[in-house]
Amino acid sequence: MNEIDFTLVDWSRAQFALTAIYHWFFVPLTLGLSFIVAFMHTIYYKTGKQEWKNMTKFWMKLFGINFAIGVATGIILEFEFGTNWSNYSWFMGDIFGAPLAIEAIMAFFLESTFIAVMFFGWNRVSKKFHMLSSWLVAFGSNISALWILVANAWMQNPVGMRFNPDTVRNEMENFWEVLLSPTAVHKFLHVLTNAYVIGSLFVIGVSAWFLLKNRHIIFAKKSIVIGAVVGLISSLFLVVTGDGSAHDVAQTQPMKLAAMEGLYNGEEGAGLVAVGMLKPGKKVGDDKDEYVFAVKIPKALSYFSYRDFNAFVPGINDLIYGNEKYGIRSTEERMEKGKIAVESLANYKKAKDANDSKVAAESLKLLEDNYKDIGYGFLPDKESSIPPVGITFYSFHMMVGLGFYFIIFFILALVYTLKDKIAVKKGFLKLAMWSIALGYIASELGWVVAEVGRQPWTMQDILPTWMSTSHLNTGTVVLTFWLFAALFTILLIAEIKIMLHQIKLGPKEERS
């Protein structure tokens, strides 16, 4: 029966992933740097000191270079839901479209309007209005993150909706449930703190370069203090919010959690892998070991998932084969129920067209009873409900490891500057430059965890990826994939070159 065109699905996914990954090179810096700029702008406003003005202007310029390309990649993401995921757009559009529209109305106009004031406002508008504009840009970009994360959270944990068999789609029932779903709240907090960490790493890394070159010493030291303070607070929150996300994943996407930990056989009082390596070739249901080696923090996974040191955490085998003791249904059982739901939907529609109200009512009942498993009715086999374990596992652990590294890094940066030793710590300054890249890596890995771990669903348990695409030739998508890849790469090179050049120029030493 397996006639699904997986090449089309895979290329569509590749194209979306490509766009998202490129987009995400720019967004966190926009989110983080906008606040740092606003913060410096405020200090300038309060003190009137020229050095703070120079500093604000310098970071603002880098912000602008980065912002433009974020905008360019962002528009593609929005429209790709339609161009490449047209079935998804219909099946979920009633819920999914709303946050995208609200994002544009509430956030994008705020950003784009006040960016113009921020850039062109020097000597044109009052100092106060100018400073406020910097804040409005920061708020605008952060509000935009809120809405798009609400949309993403809803894919992971579809709430506040009901399936309407007459229109054959899911429809919104409760806007507030969609907006305030715990998944959305956790995502929002985790992503924002992640952005402030990246903003801080960027400011410190660039300033470190100036110190190494022995230029703009005071400017660099001041920037580092701001970066270290913002960064330290944010990185601590980042761990807290990440823990919140993991707790949420355990409730809503147990399969993702199992993949994140490479856990096949569930256990009570499960330990969390601190460092480990998966055994290659491990398959669901076989009795190979899961890990080549793994150092586990005892009982931590149980706590982190259910806030209970002895709770049972299901592994992949439990989720596939079921586990009666803990009330976990097998994938096969869910597939059967799902098939009933799919068939009942078809029968309902046909009965409706034939005006056969008795059959229609019976089918509707069956459909409603089994709807929560409908997605499983679209699976060709039970293994297809497992996300790629390796990618999810390693991405998760690298992200977490880097999270703890950043905390130590910011503490050191703060201590060295407060002791006024930072300029002589050449090794640390070099490390600081490289840490910018680590920030981006951690952030992209976070998305890999969230989205690869979500597979095979575009909407958890309801719609798999291969039911979500547009009706396109694979060749068409291959072509657009490469067009986008080439264009984005060229633009990325241009942005990096411009950015590096502007950094080399350094802040203008204007006199008041």
Added chain:
Amino acid sequence: MFENLSYLALQQYWWVIISLLASILVFMMFVQGGQTLINQIGKTKIERSLLINSIGRKWDITFTVLVTFGGAFFASFPLFYSTSFGGAYWVWIIILFSFIIQAVSYEYRSKANNFLGQKTFDTFLLINGILATILIGTAVGTFFTGSEFSIDKLRITDINDPVISRWETPYRGLEAAFNITNLSLGLAIFFLSRILALMYFINSIENKNIILKSKSVLKVCVFPFLVFFLLFVVLLLTRQGFAVDPVTKIVSMEKFKYLHNLLQMPLVLIMFLIGVVGVLAGIFLTLFKESRKGIWYSGVGTILTVFSVLMLAGFNNTAYYPSTYDLQSSLTIENSSSSKYTLTAMSYVSLLVPFVIAYIWYAWKSINKKRIDEKDIEMDEMKY
């Protein structure tokens, strides 16, 4: 308050909003028009810089209007989003491409070490100016001429062939550009965007050469604009249209449908006439009365004209996104909209729009107190 509206009233309200966004977008595409004029008007480096910087302060609003238009269309009429974007794939991809290269070009063109060189970025702007206007115009043309697609929602129950909407020609939307009605609309919008841009330059830049040159180019652009616009209007009003039976919802062809719509909706007729007069008045005042405010007349005129044309597409029992492949697959504002709940929720959100317009206005006023001149370009570090 919106809860008390009927489902149909909400659907109509949202068609009005979508039409309004589309008409503001067409007006704001003076930015695109301007991008096609930089070398034609600007003879020296400083003149070109003035031109780019004057539209450069507006480009991201145009861009944001486009994004909002997309988002709002998705939220209110998801079946359109699903059918048109996934179906007319190539047209939309080309349009999007042209906007990607636009978005970076302003910021990067005059920066040192920009990898591709200023010429390339200026060419990007030119490409966006030509393609976006013409292709968006032809795409809107299909609201009246139809496309070849079919929709069958039951396909979702077939795992091997689940996509509910399907484009039935391999040209993937490019076929629209070979229809004379669509093409005349596309070209009319292209020339209109240039006309608006010229008036915008005259209104916002303080430079003799630019003003003189803009006027002389304006004269040249008016003629093709009028030809293509009239051609479109005549073709539109004489063609058969896609009528929906209000009771059975069956779609059928009706002779002179859009003419009928115009006559049966007198308010739309009045708006259309005022709009056309407004566009012409702006041109007239600029060319013959030395006025520098032509953009306001033509701008408002553009918005009214496009708005009333879109009313003809969606209102009065008409299918706004018709299928010539299978008439009954055609999209109407009733069969393609979001649920009543979502439309109601989104209607509350729409109350933010006047507020948004107000702060945009305020912000623009505050940075553009006077016309932009050479001194501005020298003074600004942040220039394009």
